[in-house]
Amino acid sequence: MNADQWLHAFAAELHHDRVAPEDIRHVVAEAATHLRDGGGDPWTVFGPPDRYAAVIAESVGTRPAPRPGPVLLHAEGITKRYGRRTVLRDAGLTVRAGQIAAVIGANGCGKSTFLRICAGLASPDRGQVTLAGRLAYCPQQGGTADFLLPDEHFVLVGAGRGMTRSTARRAGRATARQLGWESADPVPARQLSGGTRQKLNLTLSTLNEPDILLLDEPYQGFDRGSYVNFWDQLLRLRDAGRAIVVVTHLLNQLDRVDLVLDLTPAVPGGRPCTG
Amino acid sequence: MTERRGQWLRGVLDLCVLGLLRDHESYGYQLAQSLDAAGIGPIQGGTLYPVLLRLERSGLITARWREGTGGPARKYYRITESGQAALGRGGPDWQAFATSVTAIVTGGVDG
């Protein structure tokens, strides 16, 4: 992990610890100048990012966790069969504004199907989904047009809500930058690396400022720095009051989320992870 | 740095920082170097900055970002009046404490 990656991880941890954004900017900038002045391995100078972030959080104080807002997504009794195989049985999930829910489970247990049903892109055999707010969906792959440039994607998606070209381009580039990607280069989507295309995919889903964000394993092909940026972004969106559902197979990320829905067949329905 | 020195330092690092800031403002890296030069030993950023943040939060020092001479913007710390007062109380306290400890460990006290 080089200094930049350490700083990214550190910033993400501070976000996670709910340190005020203003303080985060200062503390991270100060640590960066210190590393630049003194050289040195951040792991020796400051220690592991999570531990140092915890110490800083204790020193500067943290914001109280915002009380989760109103329910934005409520799915109940979702049952889906493909032929004689039941992939989802009575699955349910309730996500409030300001919460991140993780959908986990073995391969083929219906994670993507559940998400598509929540997005209204597929029909369940039984069950209901109630949405209070605008929804965006980031598919696992294929949510982009091979021969369009990133800017053209922004314009196309932005126009859906009446954004002008320049507004859409600006918003897209700003979001991309938060994911550590400078998207202004005129490169068609097909020539982007897998990870960068996923960043495009992700940028498109947040472009219209949705209230509810559904993400289907959105970080495939991300390197470590991008991955940290991704969670950083997700926590920012959560703190801005979005309801986020993310399909994941990376269980070590579960401590960052507020709810877990395990779709492994042995566990019917959902179980809340924390209060 | 030995573990013991680390423990001692934990108790007096804030006083040392206040002492260094008594006459002129300074920034984190420079403070660390001054502490090292004064013989206290290398202080890592991970130890120093939380102390600075706590001092800032309790109003004993203030901080502002400004461009250094030819360098990038840095966060400069400056002692406040209540910081001066705290140093004025804490300095003699430490002195008295250190004198007692010295006396004991060098066997200069009877009985």
Added chain:
Amino acid sequence: MHRLSTVAEMTLRELVRRRGVLLLLLLMPLAFYLIRRDAYIGQSVRALLLGIAWAVSTAALFTTGAARDLEPRLRLAGYRPHHLYLGRMLGLWVIGLVIAVPFFGLVAVDSDGLRYGGVAAAMLCAVAVAAPFGMLIGAVLPRELEGTLLLLTVVTVQMLLDPAEAGARLTPFWSCREIATWAVDHTDDSYLTRGVLHAVAVTALLVLAVAGAVSARLRRRRHVRQLPVT
């Protein structure tokens, strides 16, 4: 209107960026035209029209396939189904015209004594029908290989079928042949009239079918209840 024109624009941009595809789209009608050129001009004009029809419907088929994964996202981003299919169709019609214009010039230079208004009308019909035709195949057959094979079959049948046969009227590009006959062989005006009528009817029918297929795929599902945002 903004949404419609944006989809049309992006369809155009996508196609124009694929230089190779564009070149092949021009090559196909040209080859059709040249292969019959040494014989009778009427044959080459008819072949040319089929070439244009085929080129445009293939382009329509593939853009529809390529947009398949993107459209649900656009739907969620605020587009209605008709923005998506009409916008795409508009873009394809423009591309079709761009392809047709140089060929009209070619025919005008390369022949004499034709009813050139008729040649232009036949080209317009070919383009008008081809875009929704390709899109419909793309919408109904999601895999491109199947779609391409079906397209190949239809165009070959069209080419080999005697236009006088009753069944010929059921083929999508019958109108082009009728109008071309009027233009080249100076037949009576009934050829033109029924050709144009056929083209209008087929285009309308195909647009409706595309609308049905796309709207069904992108419909609001019944299990989703959208509460008013407070």
